[in-house]
Amino acid sequence: MQLVETSPQHEEGARIMTICNACRYCEGHCAVFPAMEKHLTFDASTIEYLANLCHQCGACFQHCQYAEPHEFAVNVPDTFAAVRTSSYVNHIWPGMARPLVRHGRTFSFVSALLATTAFSIGVYLEHGGQVFSRSHDSFYEVIPHGVMAGTFSLLGVAVLLVWTMSLVRFWRILGLPSAFFIDRQTYVRALKSMLTLENLGGGHGKGCYQHGERASQIKRWFHHLTMYGFLLCFAATSLGTVYHYVLQFPAPYDWLTGPKLLGTLGGVSLLFGSAGLYWSRRQTTPEIDTEDHGMGVSLIVLLFATSLSGLALPLLKDSSWLVVALCLHLGIVVAMFTCFAWGKFMHGMYRAVALIKSEHDELP
Amino acid sequence: MKAEFDVIVIGAGHAGLTAAICAAEEGASVCVLEVAPRNLRGGNSRHTRNLRAMHEEPMHSLDGQYGYEEYWQDLIRVTGGQTDEPLARLTIQRSEDSIDWLKQHGVAFQPPLSGTLHLGRTNAFFLGGGKALMNALFQAAEDLGIHVMYETEDVSLKFEAGQFRSASFTRAAVSQHKESCQVEGRAIVVAAGGFEANLEWLAEAWGDAVLNFLVRGTPYNRGDILKQLLDAGAEKVGDVRQCHAVAIDGRAPKFDGGICSRIDCVPLGIVVNQAGERFYDEGEDFWPKRYAIWGRLVAEQNNQVAYTIIDDKAQGLFMPPVFPAVQSDSIEGLAQTLGLPPSQLCQTVEGFNQAVASGEFNHQDLDGCRTEGLAINKSHWARTIDQPPYRAYLLRPGITFTYLGVRVDERAMVQFENHHDSNVFAAGEIMAGNVLGEGYLAGIGMTIGSVFGRIAGKEAATLAVG
Numbered sequence: 028m029q030l031v032e033t034s035p036q037h038e039e040g041a042r043i044m045t046i047c048n049a050c051r052y053c054e055g056h057c058a059v060f061p062a063m064e065k066h067l068t069f070d071a072s073t074i075e076y077l078a079n080l081c082h083q084c085g086a087c088f089q090h091c092q093y094a095e096p097h098e099f100a101v102n103v104p105d106t107f108a109a110v111r112t113s114s115y116v117n118h119i120w121p122g123m124a125r126p127l128v129r130h131g132r133t134f135s136f137v138s139a140l141l142a143t144t145a146f147s148i149g150v151y152l153e154h155g156g157q158v159f160s161r162s163h164d165s166f167y168e169v170i171p172h173g174v175m176a177g178t179f180s181l182l183g184v185a186v187l188l189v190w191t192m193s194l195v196r197f198w199r200i201l202g203l204p205s206a207f208f209i210d211r212q213t214y215v216r217a218l219k220s221m222l223t224l225e226n227l228g229g230g231h232g233k234g235c236y237q238h239g240e241r242a243s244q245i246k247r248w249f250h251h252l253t254m255y256g257f258l259l260c261f262a263a264t265s266l267g268t269v270y271h272y273v274l275q276f277p278a279p280y281d282w283l284t285g286p287k288l289l290g291t292l293g294g295v296s297l298l299f300g301s302a303g304l305y306w307s308r309r310q311t312t313p314e315i316d317t318e319d320h321g322m323g324v325s326l327i328v329l330l331f332a333t334s335l336s337g338l339a340l341p342l343l344k345d346s347s348w349l350v351v352a353l354c355l356h357l358g359i360v361v362a363m364f365t366c367f368a369w370g371k372f373m374h375g376m377y378r379a380v381a382l383i384k385s386e387h388d389e390l391p
Numbered sequence: 392m393k394a395e396f397d398v399i400v401i402g403a404g405h406a407g408l409t410a411a412i413c414a415a416e417e418g419a420s421v422c423v424l425e426v427a428p429r430n431l432r433g434g435n436s437r438h439t440r441n442l443r444a445m446h447e448e449p450m451h452s453l454d455g456q457y458g459y460e461e462y463w464q465d466l467i468r469v470t471g472g473q474t475d476e477p478l479a480r481l482t483i484q485r486s487e488d489s490i491d492w493l494k495q496h497g498v499a500f501q502p503p504l505s506g507t508l509h510l511g512r513t514n515a516f517f518l519g520g521g522k523a524l525m526n527a528l529f530q531a532a533e534d535l536g537i538h539v540m541y542e543t544e545d546v547s548l549k550f551e552a553g554q555f556r557s558a559s560f561t562r563a564a565v566s567q568h569k570e571s572c573q574v575e576g577r578a579i580v581v582a583a584g585g586f587e588a589n590l591e592w593l594a595e596a597w598g599d600a601v602l603n604f605l606v607r608g609t610p611y612n613r614g615d616i617l618k619q620l621l622d623a624g625a626e627k628v629g630d631v632r633q634c635h636a637v638a639i640d641g642r643a644p645k646f647d648g649g650i651c652s653r654i655d656c657v658p659l660g661i662v663v664n665q666a667g668e669r670f671y672d673e674g675e676d677f678w679p680k681r682y683a684i685w686g687r688l689v690a691e692q693n694n695q696v697a698y699t700i701i702d703d704k705a706q707g708l709f710m711p712p713v714f715p716a717v718q719s720d721s722i723e724g725l726a727q728t729l730g731l732p733p734s735q736l737c738q739t740v741e742g743f744n745q746a747v748a749s750g751e752f753n754h755q756d757l758d759g760c761r762t763e764g765l766a767i768n769k770s771h772w773a774r775t776i777d778q779p780p781y782r783a784y785l786l787r788p789g790i791t792f793t794y795l796g797v798r799v800d801e802r803a804m805v806q807f808e809n810h811h812d813s814n815v816f817a818a819g820e821i822m823a824g825n826v827l828g829e830g831y832l833a834g835i836g837m838t839i840g841s842v843f844g845r846i847a848g849k850e851a852a853t854l855a856v857g
């Protein structure tokens with residue numbers, strides 16, 4: 028059974044990989060080229076695999092003797108970025124969510140707007156108009172803990188379901204055996220690649236070429252700030268849940284408590300990381316700055332807005348803006364959750380599967 | 392535009408930029424004239440991948456040991472002794488520093504390759520290939536304040552009594568205007584490559600057959616500077632008739648096809664000409680040792696084309712070519728698609744199949760699987776061609792470099808008739824014929840460029856700034 032339909036992007040990918048496979052000068056740059064060398068021909072699934080293994084570091088483009096103006100017009104990062112975008116659209120579950128992915132910017136904006144409005148209306152109906160002009164000691168006075176926890180638990184379960192369904196599909200496209208039959212070492216190595224972004228190192232460890240001919244670590248660092256910032260925020264929320272349900276210790280927390288420390292540190296890291304990634308995208312060499320339906324910028328803006336509004340909340344505690352800020356923050360977080368499911372956040376998932384396959388195939 | 396510099400460098404390939412960087416590090420002001428536009432800069436160095444270096448100990452990028460004596464013997468073997476011994480010995484001795492010099496100037500190497508060419512011990516591979524190497528050197532040059540001018544056309548060098556005075560040229564300016572420029576220099580390094588892209592010049596010596604050759608590298612190596620030097624009385628080395636040509640895919644672009652155009656399956660099948668007849672032992676030796684003579688062999692055939700034919704047994708045993716094979720389920724069908732006489736091709740293949748003696752095929756070894764009783768036998772890897780689909784690739788000669796150049800001494804100084812001292816230095820392919828009078832040793836072109844680039848840059852700067 029053919030799991031992927033061959034698109035013009037796949038055909039261009041196959042054309043380019045055939046040239047690269049005859050050249051092989053780039054084999055030291057990243058995991059893509061050693062993986063390519065295991066093939067003689069490139070069907071759509073193989074191109075999906077290689078494209079999602081590509082971290083868009085740009086080294087192979089800068090160093091390509093066949094890049095334009097050569098008639099071969101080889102541009103691996105650009106071609107693979109287009110394939111990846113089509114992966115994100117085509118392999119999404121359920122299939123009817125595809126238009127949402129294809130209109131990333133609008134989808135994110137509208138979901139943030141709708142969710143903020145919904146929270147505001149809810150608060151209005153519950154407390155009346157005066158609630159918006161007062162300060163509050165605890166957020167739960169405005170929106171009960173049960174409502175918040177219920178909303179995001181439900182969204183979280185939905186996101187997990189979408190991830191699982193999309194990932195299982197992608198796992199099968201890549202022809203990997205059952206996840207339980209894969210060696211533990213393979214997972215460990217793939218995880219190390221993810222946590223270090225080794226493939227953004229250019230092969231010499233000096234960084235990537237997103238911004239031109241000189242290698243730079245800046246994108247890698249901004250991505251680290253974003254990813255680890257996000258993980259810290261996630262840890263803060265998880266710890267908060269433990270405090271609430273296990274320790275029977277509800278919010279608000281002091282600055283020197285676990286959830287607050289982790290959340291603040293993560294939020295600041297996320298703020299700088301996402302701002303940096305936005306800047307980095309704007310500086311991208313035009314030849315490898317590939318259209319992605321606004322998915323990338325949506326995720327970055329949502330992460331930035333989430334951390335900014337989240338960090339602002341405690342500072343606004345005594346202000347009359349608190350309720351508006353709270354509704355806005357929660358609305359943005361809802362939009363971020365939709366982006367987790369049907370947006371650029373999936374790149375991490377697909378890349379993780381591709382890295383697992385790359386490590387799996389390296390085994391004797 | 393008019394300007395003065397201590398050192399002028401002609402050509403921004405590996406040798407030229409090495410010279411420019413060394414001259415600038417000696418305190419000279421340096422201007423580099425590059426004929427290509429910025430995105431095609433770097434001459435044939437763009438297409439290279441490695442440099443052959445002597446080393447007594449394993450290095451990060453080189454396995455084991457490759458000593459002075461072994462290197463020397465390799466060089467003598469491939470050149471048949473056609474080498475200027477002091478210059479050759481100097482090249483080998485100083486090749487040891489080349490890797491460190493390049494690393495210090497931002498070039499990255501990859502760990503030793505264990506690939507098809509078995510070069511992990513003798514040759515250090517640039518991470519990302521020659522264009523990555525050149526980008527790093529251009530960055531080093533930029534950091535040193537070296538002035539690089541692109542698209543410099545019609546460069547004309549002015550000499551007085553064996554001394555260089557100035558270079559006039561035009562270059563593209565705004566709105567397609569051409570700007571006339573003149574730069575004066577106290578010394579010059581010529582590193583403008585060979586003349587392999589000037590097929591008309593080669594045709595004078597070779598005849599029109601050469602017009603059917605493909606040029607594997609840059610279209611900008613037209614030998615204009617070499618001609619001017621020879622006209623100004625520079626002594627020449629090498630023979631205009633000599634060039635290094637290999638058998639490559641006949642469908643490759645006329646210029647700049649580079650490494651992609653290689654076809655590695657010749658030893659696994661047979662090669663026929665347009666008459667459908669075999670003309671040489673395809674299994675004489677490993678392909679890396681034989682591809683160079685196949686350039687000449689194909690050049691001698693009608694229309695300078697040949698066809699390598701394999702059957703399905705050979706699939707996957709050689710590097711994948713860039714263009715798809717012509718494929719058919721019968722030899723006759725293959726002949727029809729290729730435009731070869733079907734009956735003759737069938738007869739050639741049948742005759743070949745009947746002559747195959749028994750043996751154990753092993754494509755990684757000289758396996759002795761041979762044919763017997765043919766006018767032209769195949770010495771190794773001879774297997775019957777009988778398992779469809781049959782595949783064929785068109786072969787043409789692809790010219791890599793030329794040997795004709797200017798004679799230099801150990802200071803890289805160009806030797807002029809009737810003049811002892813000169814302010815003209817040479818590096819790279821334009822003088823490689825001093826060391827490599829004949830034949831080829833993988834990666835030695837880059838070694839010559841590195842060693843003489845460093846010498847030329849330093850000597851030119853010393854002469855210019857004292």
